[in-house]
Amino acid sequence: MTAPQHAYVFTLTAEELKKTIRAETFEKGSPRSIRKNQKFFEKYADAFQPGDAVLELASGEGRNLTLSKNRSF
Amino acid sequence: MSRQLLEQVKMEALISQGSFTDLSLFDDASIKLIYTQSSIQNARTMADVEMIFQEATRVLMPDGFFVLWESRVPRHKDANRKRRVAYFTEEEMHRLGSDHNFTIYSGEQPEDISSDSNRVGGRKITWTIVFRKILV
Numbered sequence: 001m002t003a004p005q006h007a008y009v010f011t012l013t014a015e016e017l018k019k020t021i022r023a024e025t026f027e028k029g030s031p032r033s034i035r036k037n038q039k040f041f042e043k044y045a046d047a048f049q050p051g052d053a054v055l056e057l058a059s060g061e062g063r064n065l066t067l068s069k070n071r072s073f
Numbered sequence: 074m075s076r077q078l079l080e081q082v083k084m085e086a087l088i089s090q091g092s093f094t095d096l097s098l099f100d101d102a103s104i105k106l107i108y109t110q111s112s113i114q115n116a117r118t119m120a121d122v123e124m125i126f127q128e129a130t131r132v133l134m135p136d137g138f139f140v141l142w143e144s145r146v147p148r149h150k151d152a153n154r155k156r157r158v159a160y161f162t163e164e165e166m167h168r169l170g171s172d173h174n175f176t177i178y179s180g181e182q183p184e185d186i187s188s189d190s191n192r193v194g195g196r197k198i199t200w201t202i203v204f205r206k207i208l209v
Contacts, residue, residue: 040140040203047136052105055132057093057125058112 094124108140126173139204175204
């Protein structure tokens with residue numbers, strides 16, 4: 001079974017992500033991406049409790065995807 | 074770079090390089106939200122994607138979210154699927170969800186949060202889909 005050569009996962013808590021969004025810390029991130037993520041958490045905020053784990057599955061084919069590049073939260 | 078940014082914003086996170094077809098690092102039902110952003114489209118085969126969904130089902134909490142921002146149409150010259158999956162058709166995305174115990178919570182129906190998705194010629198080219206694990 002083949003698998004991507006470049007795969008990264010990282011976890012943050014949902015609370016940390018929400019803090020990050022509020023602070024708009026990742027200034028280099030794409031505004032569209034920030035809006036998408038804000039929209040998601042605004043919509044589903046009640047579903048999350050402090051300490052909930054969040055996992056990103058990131059990958060790239062020859063690209064060096066990073067938190068800033070991949071933006072996310 | 075990821076680690077530098079995390080230090081910069083004083084956040085801690087586990088960053089691991091491996092394969093997203095193997096999430097054995099994480100316990101069953103331990104994750105509230107999994108999200109992808111133009112990433113699982115880089116899986117080499119649909120069989121890999123099936124494994125990703127299997128693993129997502131395993132590690133997500135019973136009411137967990139699986140949020141995907143992925144391509145829905147071929148966008149690159151290598152999108153013939155000889156090298157990677159590259160995009161997901163509507164039929165594929167819906168089947169992946171239903172085969173792996175997810176319901177479409179939002180994104181396509183009944184509520185659409187994809188209004189800011191990329192569009193080309195009036196056509197959506199990016200999935201913004203929220204699956205939620207079905208409570209059993």
